[in-house]
Amino acid sequence: MTRRGDWTVLDQREVYTNPWITVTxxxxxxxxxxxxxxxxxxxxxLAIGILPVEDxxxxxxxxxxxxxxxxxxxEIPEGGAPLAEDPLVGARxxxxxxxxxxxxxxxxxxxVHLSNSVSDEAGIxxxxxxxxxxxxxxxxxxxxxxxxxxxxxxxxxxxxxxxxDSMTVAGLYRLRLMALEGELPAGLAAxxxx
Numbered sequence: 001m002t003r004r005g006d007w008t009v010l011d012q013r014e015v016y017t018n019p020w021i022t023v024t025x026x027x028x029x030x031x032x033x034x035x036x037x038x039x040x041x042x043x044x045x046l047a048i049g050i051l052p053v054e055d056x057x058x059x060x061x062x063x064x065x066x067x068x069x070x071x072x073x074x075e076i077p078e079g080g081a082p083l084a085e086d087p088l089v090g091a092r093x094x095x096x097x098x099x100x101x102x103x104x105x106x107x108x109x110x111x112v113h114l115s116n117s118v119s120d121e122a123g124i125x126x127x128x129x130x131x132x133x134x135x136x137x138x139x140x141x142x143x144x145x146x147x148x149x150x151x152x153x154x155x156x157x158x159x160x161x162x163x164x165d166s167m168t169v170a171g172l173y174r175l176r177l178m179a180l181e182g183e184l185p186a187g188l189a190a191x192x193x194x
Contacts, residue, residue: 006031007038020044020080039118045080046087047114047123049167050095051175052077052103052131057191059154059175061168062098063145074147074157075165076125076172077101091126099146100136103128110174114166125171127178129188151175152194 002009008029016023022042030036052060061074077098081090088106095101107127114121138144151172157163158172179189 015039041119041121043080043119043121045082046085046090047112047121047167048079048081048087048091048094049075049123049125049171050077050091050103050128051109051125051171052095052099052101052128053151053175053188053192054131054148055129055188055191057151057188057194058148059151059172060099060101061147061149061154061163063147064143073165074163075168078165078167087124088126091124091128095128096134097137097139098142098144100134101128102132102134104130104132109178110170112167112170123167125167125174127175150194151192 010027010029012024012026014022015025021044024040024042026038026040028036028038054060060077062077063072063074065071066073077095079090079094079098081087081094088108091106092102095103105128107129108124109127110125112123112125114123136144136146154163155172155176158169163169163172175184175192178184179192182189184192
């Protein structure tokens with residue numbers, strides 16, 4: 001028997017595993033003392049999101065069909081970095097793989113927990129600037145489209161609910177806040193704000 005905050009864990013068992021996730025079922029006593037179960041999805045990778053911003057304030061989105069939602073989604077370039085890997089190494093790899101872009105300047109702009117009521121998945125979002133363009137090389141599981149648009153338009157799309165991926169929304173809101181609060185060079189901030 002162990003404690004997790006106000007919860008008591010009586011025992012646990014692994015119910016499913018694959019190369020990306022493990023699902024564990026915990027037999028618990030909830031904070032009020034009642035018996036129950038709590039399923040937790042453990043992710044074997046750190047989620048990585050990259051906000052590639054051009055000198056003129058445009059950003060790049062990646063479009064793809066998302067199997068769990070059975071819906072098409074426009075998102076910032078994203079992927080996973082093994083937990084033992086430097087997250088920036090993973091971010092560089094994912095940006096190059098999905099878009100063909102390499103960035104000379106990188107900055108971590110926020111950390112997030114994704115769906116923390118059922119999973120331990122954590123993510124880091126980077127701002128990538130001073131971009132150089134090459135050829136994308138997506139994985140065989142990725143049928144990607146690229147879209148370049150002004151950051152201000154992407155932000156408006158997120159506020160209208162047209163962009164719903166959590167890392168994309170968090171990244172775009174953080175970028176706008178950085179522009180408003182003077183955390184970006186003045187010229188770039190003005191372009192990001194539109």
